[in-house]
Amino acid sequence: MLLSVMRSCAKELDREAGAGSSQGPPRARIYISRDREGTTERLHRDYFAEQPTFPDFKFKRRYRMEPQLFERIIAGIRDCTINPLPAQFAYFRHAYDATGRQSFNIYQKCTSALRQLVYGTTGDTRDEYLHMSEQTSLKCLDNFFLCVTDLYQDVYLRKPNARDIQRIYETHETRHGSNNDINVLNRSSLFDSIKNGSAPPSPFTVNGHDYTHGYYLADGIYPDWATLIKAYSSPTDDPSAKFIRFQESARKDFERTFGVLQGRFNILRVPGRAWRAKKMHCILYCCVLLHNMIQEDMVLL
Incomplete structure (x- = not known):
């Protein structure tokens, strides 16, 4: 008798879980085929080729820094030799998904992170150009500001001497x-x-x-x-x-x-209600750090 009651309760819970709060049929996950490899070639052709499609002043406007400074940040993240390698740096290394496809490269991930800092838009705004989902874009941002802070805070966030x-x-x-x-x-x-x-x-x-x-x-x-x-x-x-x-x-x-x-960095203008205080703190310090790097780079040019 007890076993019968337990089975009945389990079936009822299964029906409630299947129905959901909207009492409608469960939504199936939609798969979007994104041309990851094509965006790699397009991004390189547009900004990082020997003769890029867009000149340097367009790069500076969209990245808020000169190409050589961006390459310097890329090299710092890519060539990090900390052992064991922190998770935020490992995120930008070459990897493959379950289907054997190569993940987004470091240029795509850092571009996504910087565009979010510069324009203050949501993670999926650049999906049409980078073919990157919102979740992946947010991961790029989170790991980017951790890497930049770890690499350069001792120089560009130090107290004045x-x-x-x-x-x-x-x-x-x-x-x-x-x-x-x-x-x-x-x-x-x-x-x-x-x-x-x-x-x-x-x-x-x-x-x-x-x-x-x-x-x-x-x-x-x-x-x-x-x-x-x-x-x-x-x-x-x-x-x-x-x-x-x-x-x-x-x-x-x-x-x-x-x-x-x-x-x-327009991200400092938009509301951050969906973020935790710790993340807002990290983003602010990352923007200050990058600003100091950009100012120094302008003096050296």
Whole structure:
């Protein structure tokens, strides 16, 4: 009797599972035949051949970097010699699927990842050109920013040293005529190095007075700390009004930095509600890192 009841319950559960929440017939998985090999040849012909279809300025517009920098990133990911090889680097190596077909090559995968960063579109937007499914495109993006961060964060995401700070002083003085070092980010660990004594030296001289530590320009929302310099709320003389003009001008330069970053990588403009906070954090740092690499490459050209 008990066995009969169990079988009856099992059949009922099977019927409910088969019916689904819509009470309709189960949907069959649709197979889309994608020309993976054809897109490999087309991508090479369009951008990476000896005489590509599209000139370099088209490449720079669509990849947001020069071809040689893209090749440098490709080589860094492809030639990684870490042992054992991390999964994110292994993802870009040559592989074959269950049918014996070769997977997408590293140029296709990195192109898909960069197009998502640059245009901020969904994973399947480039399906018509790369013949790559949405799931594969998202995997390309996830592994790409992990590889780029692992390879270059020690150089392009490091804290500024004394030489960097002096260069910032000189650039800022040329533009604004005063010495101010700024990079105040809300809820950051910026002041940890000052408190524990590990901050790099940043001496400067103003009106004949020597100062050993830099200070940071801020607005009214920040606390009243000695290292934070705010604008006067109600200037009473010409020097105070002049200071406000210079202070606000310098502050706006750095507030526009994120706007420049959004202009280069549109993925930072679109909502990220479907992403976890950790992934948004990784994408932001990857964009900052790539921006620094691009800026350095522009100086070297």
